[in-house]
Amino acid sequence: MKLFAIRGGIHPDYRKELSAERPIVALPMPGRLYLPLQQHAGAAALPLVEVGDLVKKGQILARPQGVISAPVHAPTSGRIVDIAEYSAPHPSGLSQPTIVLEPDGKDEWASLPAPLADPFAVPGKEISDRVGAAGIVGLGGAAFPSAVKLTLGTRNKLETLLLNGAECEPYLTCDDRVMREYADEVIDGARIMAHALGTPKIVVAIEQNKPAAVDKMTQAAKAFPNVEVVSVPVQYPMGSEKHLTQAITGLETPARKLTADIGVVVHNVATARAVHHAIRFGRPLLSRVIAVSGAGIAQPKNIDVPLGALVSEVVAFCGGLVGSPKRLVSGGPMMGQPLPSLDVPVVKGTSGILALTEAEVNERPSSPCIRCGTCVTICPCGLVPVEMASFIRKEKLEEAAKSGVMDCVSCGSCSYICPSHIPLVHYFNYAKGRLNALDREKRKNDQTKTLAEARNARLEKLAEAKRVAAAAAAARKAQSETPAEGKAST
């Protein structure tokens, strides 16, 4: 397949060898599971259980609220022991409403929805409904409810389901292992998703540094002429949706549009496998595969972790920490989040847990920008990070926005490469947050203004109607030649 070049990018130290050859192992069921109500992008789920309830494996514990939301299920059978605020896997360290489940060790299944005998015979809507009910979200890290992304076919004419197996983040090996060990399940899930989306074509994109995964996936795809497995160059951030779409199709998604607008929908490989489980077996999303790695982890592993297991349990299962790691990260080192402590749960969007040593993070105090231009050369979005950062430092957010900060995908390449160690992405995330807040405020004001205007218009109309009526009444009175009484003007 002909591939297309993407702009810029970097070649970080991948260090995937730490865990790439470790087959997926299951985490022994911990003593407690902490299930936050918000493990996805969108609105938090609403609890359906109470403290003291006995629940079965796969039973729904909290239902979605609104369109962009996802339910939470019981990863095993047991008793609900608490519903309260617990610290969430978020850098702020803030707590979040969480359902605490004490497993009973029986791992008894609830009655699950019947598997679809022939998923290709049902309408797409039924597939996406089931995927939504299974609580599946994008497992690549964004945790966007997958069902929403499966209904894109109703609004757009779609060409391609692009299955993202690039796994361009350093250290992470979970997608690599899933593709190597469960290639058939991934391909089956992808075919079901393609059916739901109505895309004739499926392309699986895998970075060239995962030859074993490419082999296995190619094998698994052989039987299906509409599925193509492509190895793409190793170039961070190849796994960025819009960039991967460009690399595969040559099409550039216009600013502020979705890839779906140009006919491509991107889903992660692990998500496809979760869809396979939901449709073929009626199983909701109860666990996920994560990579636990970094020089600060005694034995790096790929682990199938029940959702809600504490990071501390996961780390202990890997032989604990060695030395005193400098940073604990959820996700990959480039775009992952720093974790405030080990006492936070693994959630649907956790693709990895990294304990990184001082040498690995290589942090230094930042020094003045020497205008070397490297950040400009490598920015995959064609931005000028040095300029945006200097605007933001002076709180000139308007200028920063004009300079394109909202087009930044926060890939971190510029920060990674800056010889002055300037935390560029940190600035951009700050500016994006501020600009979004300003925008929301403005929209609210606009809305208030529109509402007020509408109300005024209504009142005006009412007054006008009354005036007309009064005039008519006065005219009638004049006609009947009774003396005008002047009170008709109310």
Place this chain on the structure above:
Amino acid sequence: MILSTDKSGPFGHAPNSVQKTMTLVLVALLPATLFNIWLFGWPALFMFLFSIASCVGIEALCMWGQGKPIQPVIADGSAVLTGWLMAMSLPPWAPWWIPLIGAICAIWLAKHLYGGLGQNVFNPAMIARVALLVSFPVQMTLFVAPKPLFSDGAPGFAESLSIFFGLVDMDTLSSASAMGFIKTELSRGITVSASMAQTPNLMDTLFGFHPGSFGETSQVLVLAGGLFLLARRVISWHIPVAVLGTILVLGTLFNAINPDRFASGLFHLTAGASMLGAFFIATDYVTSPVSKQGQIVFGIGVGFLTWVIRTFAGYPEGMAFAVLLMNSVTPIIDSKIRPRTFGRTRKGEPLEMTRKP
């Protein structure tokens, strides 16, 4: 274990730093420097070392004056580099006060008055060179013929010290650089083609056995350093190729039109500060554009102005002026010439939909 969450990612960094970059540039300058120390002997070594010492000293004074810590700023190596580059552009036997005044211009005037590293608009070493050239035209064009260390006629250690302290009458020793020679001859009505015959042959020019500024005589060694920087990706090809390409094309073109008036492209390329300027001066990060597209425009500008000044203005060498002039338009280049944003047109509008939904 203390976990810090004070900063968003990435949690990793390329193994580069400002020091490493500066060190690589210094390494790249080393061959030409060592060769010229040998070629011009003790006085040149004194001038070279004093040049660096002055720049570092002035930098320390500036930081001290602002009440800022001195050590980290000195450690970034930029003052050493400025001093080094300034020395390369001075006459090899310049007396001590030339580099000292140069250092004041470069570090205090051109750098710290603008706000320090990264803030300066003009290339500090070139500010020094031009300020000195304008103020001390005689001393700045007193070049000496090569007198390699330990060779017959080379000044000994003690005599060299006298030269360095300006106690020796330089007029008796001086010798013109090739470019200065052509210029003077032209002003006496001798055609360029006639005077070209008397300039050092191409081999000597290339390898450096001729009078000239301390660091600029050996084009081959300077070029080697430049190629090293390219290979180590400290610089990219855009500026050097644009500078040298423009000089070569203009030189060749006009030489073809009138060889009696215009020196050849090859002469321009191998004479004076062409190589040093293209690879080490014009590529200065702080004062050149940040985008590759901008760098090409900048490089063409430097090449064009260099050739124009060399050919039509009163000064034999135009590189320093050309670089400074282009430095002044760098902010404009940066704001006008920039990469195209993903998903947008050059004007910044979202791309047209390639396919209707």
